Amino acid sequence: MNRSLNEHVAQLVSEASDGAVTPDEALSASVPLPALGVTSLAQMRLIDALEREYGVEVDLGTDVSHLESVAALAAFVESKR
Amino acid sequence: MNPQAIRVAFEGGGEGRGPLTWGQRAIWETVEATAPDDHYFNFGHVLAVPRAAWPLTPQSAAAAVSGLVERHPALRTTTPEGRGQVVHGRGELTAEIVTAEPGEGTKTATELLERLKRRRFDYAAEWPLRAGLVTSPSGVVTHLVLVYCHMAVDGLGAEIVLRDLRLLLIKGRVAGTLPATPLELALWQESEQGRRVAQAAEDYWEGEFLRVPASMFPAPAAEVEGPPIWRAVLTSHAAEAAARHAAARYSTSAGAVLLVGACAMTSALTGLSRCAMLPIVGNRFRADTRAAVTTLSQESLFTLDVTDGGRLTMAGLLTTAKPALLRAYRYGFHDPAGRAAATARASEARGEQVRPYCCFNDMRFADPPAELSDAAEVRDALTRSTLAWPLSQEQLNCRFCVHVSGEGGALALSLTADTRYVPKEAMERWLSGLEMFLMEAAFGDGSAVSALRRAG
Secondary structure, eight states: OOHHHHHHHHHHHHHHTTTSSOHHHHHHOSSOHHHHTOOHHHHHHHHHHHHHHHOOOOOOSSOOGGGSSHHHHHHHHHHHO | OOOEEEEEEEEOOOOEEEOOOHHHHHHHHHHHHHTTSGGGGOEEEEEEOOGGGOSBOHHHHHHHHHHHHHHOGGGGEEOGGGSOEEEOSEEEEEEEEEEOOTTOHHHHHHHHHHHHHHSOOOTTTSOSEEEEEEEOTTSOEEEEEEEEOTTTOOHHHHHHHHHHHHHHHHHSSOOSOOOOOHHHHHHHHHSHHHHHHHHHHHHHHHHHHHHSOSOSSOSOOOOOSSOOEEEEEEEEHHHHHHHHHHHHHTTSOHHHHHHHHHHHHHHHHHTOSEEEEEEEEOOOOSTTTTTOOSOOOEEOOEEEEOTTGGGOOHHHHHHHHHHHHHHHHHHTSOOHHHHHHHHHHHHHHHTSOOOOOOEEEEOOSSOOOOOOOOHHHHHHHGGGOEEEEEEEESOOSOSEEEEEEEETTEEEEEEEEETTTSOHHHHHHHHHHHHHHHHHHHHSOSSOOTHHHHHO
């Protein structure tokens, strides 16, 4: 996996949560991001940031597991680019 | 009391005119539906003058208010007939000055706030901000009172205004870049990108309106004597703690647990396995709206399937609700005209008017962080829950309105309903069912959602 993409996504997670989650915590999390304190508002901010920065459209279908970790988010972005 | 006034002149801000934003149009629709009682939407703040700004003269207070109006175009924008917005570059408003008796400053300021809220705004000819000053008998300003027209700001926008007013009082200026203005937002919404966002939202509303019950409360169930609209408020410390426990347990927010709980209980109450509820959403998740001083809150549409209620698990319910919740947040940012078109098409396709008559407004600004008391303590708090019936009236534009607010460490769960469709005893059952739902979500074994039987 692209290391710098993961790091950038982790940075966006941190910004979306107003710093409640640090980039390092987001990168090394062993639980889903919401369990770290990424609220639904922060999730929506994160989606907005990913869509703006990578020009992708984040799917909000029945499965949103791609929003639950930095690795899954980065893989999602990679697959859509 | 000795009413006087001071002029607050402002100039140097940009001016312009353009269409209304989606948020402004949404408010305008409710204003039109409510007029002449639209003063109902007026709201405001009392700001006790920060110690760092003491002693404050009326002239300095007026200068701070004028700096505020210059900074935020929303506060100098008129919306004649709801047809568009006109941003004025210069103007003057009048701030009333009231002298309080010694020790009565806060009381006097609150009375002034209520008085300034009472009158409806003239959207064409009046500034959307009313200001007032309360002084001590020696003429020092102790409190500033601001009352807003809802076409100008919503609750979160007003919080930013208040923060900036404090800075202007203390430092005389506000640092930092200006957020997007309502006019810039309106022009973006008309752009190709904005239309794409609007179209996606319109598709969502239409798709959901084709599959949800046309109304959650389609037929009157009872005849009533006297005013049919009643409000019941359950004030519960246990619910507040339980919602936070449940949020931590299921990695979600207390607001989400409350909305899902409200939907699940409404399904149980109506016997409809799919619930459509219209929550008010803040629309502040976008980079360009996050700190905007304007009115952004809009109604969205949240739908939840509560099928197979007998075997439903709490985790199943709260987990399946997550994507639906995110969709509701995303598509709450919508063009009201697109929503109206989607509603009309869905209604025509179904041969019946689609209108859920079921809404939800979580009026708390933020979920407080989890402060975990143990289960036994929270269960004990159940005995302190109280139910009151503070309001009855003749008319309401809805049949089932849920309001959530914080009340000194408790949650005030308010249900305003048309008792021809939802009898009073069903309202009580729904509220106590919701409290039980929250307790189960927080402390139950998660194997079933027994609370659903309480409301059903």
